[in-house]
Amino acid sequence: MHNHHSLKKEIMRRITAGEWAPGAVMPSETKLAEEYGCARTTINRALQTLAEDGLIERKRRAGTRVRELPVRQAKFNIPLVRREIEQTGAVYRPHVTLRKRLPAPNHIAARLHLPPDSEVLHLHTVHLSDGRPLAFEDRWINIEAAPGILDAPFKEISANEWLLRQTPYSSGSVSFSAENANEAHASALGVAKGAALFTIDRTTWLGERYITWVKIFYRPGYSLKSGL
Amino acid sequence: MHNHHSLKKEIMRRITAGEWAPGAVMPSETKLAEEYGCARTTINRALQTLAEDGLIERKRRAGTRVRELPVRQAKFNIPLVRREIEQTGAVYRPHVTLRKRLPAPNHIAARLHLPPDSEVLHLHTVHLSDGRPLAFEDRWINIEAAPGILDAPFKEISANEWLLRQTPYSSGSVSFSAENANEAHASALGVAKGAALFTIDRTTWLGERYITWVKIFYRPGYSLKSGL
DNA sequence: CAGTGGTCTAGACCACCAG
């Protein structure tokens, strides 16, 4: 019982058992280390992960407190559509229905922080699972940030995956939402107009340079799961 | 430059700069420690957080590798509706439109792992932001797991918050989805039937005991944001 | 079986900040 994983569990048990009231100060690292007969470093490690998990709050000098209302967090793996599909045992195929090089419309230039009329690549892709559409993707790519994209075939790998391979370690922002299918979505996905589609909206950049903005519309019934 | 935060950044820089190809083995902890002139422990800490972030993959004996396709993760704070609303400066009020104690229907008993016909509390709540509906909540509560719930007023705090205060340190599972508004949703939220609603579906338990299952339907236009 | 990462320890110094 002297490794930080089991100590974490043990301390979590004491918290959930109500040993320290929400908002109350817990014993200091030094005291817990004495109590468990281990090094302070080990306690420190356990408490740090508990703090990351949102169960406790720590401040120098003020000590460690049990959070009044623990922060509820969920970690999601932002899905790579190909993987999602192949994990079900189905065959993945991307089907590009639009591929157009054009000067960026204003709303796209703004999103990608580009000067007006920079060239972008606009793509529509339907992601097929055993030939059946799972998701429709509307993507805008900053050509300057990914020049090779113009020659990519997208027969087996999608634009997303192509970009991921080119600039694997970019950062981004994500948001989830719901939208009614318009004509285009409906025909791409083979569903009725107005159907509720789960959407993932994502902007990606590397350093100062914006790479792509994409919105993915999932077939009705899709859900994204996570642990809490 | 000898603390694990800056070391993490520095190593991340080298990864994103392409110093080690995706899939390639990175130098061992010992070598990096020599190179940076610090203790192996410090390098270890930095690499462990990089592994948590999904940028690298580590195996004993096999060493540390740069991930081919980094895992894209997003951490979301599962919103407490009251906080969401109050953060916008609006006044929060929950409005309970249904509150019924009954034997659990089969699909609820199954979800909450209850013996058939256990008593549950069924609640419908509309979450109001300055009097305007933001979300509709359909909740089932295992009465045995939260007996005091029967007397709770829910005038100012919602059932969710009440439960959170009673059993703050429970765990759970979450999933996100989209649904078309049915009659009930539509009238509760004051939107057209068929509107696309973003939904959060959550099951909560403490140890072996299931506490509640809830589904929240957000007004059209709502989106849940996160960093990547 | 040898080298990797995982972890613990004891001691140390420091930054912070409530009393």
Next chain:
DNA sequence: TGGTGGTCTAGACCACTGA
């Protein structure tokens, strides 16, 4: 200003597993 958490160090042992 003293006690808290944050971190580093050097050394140690262990678990795992690929060559």
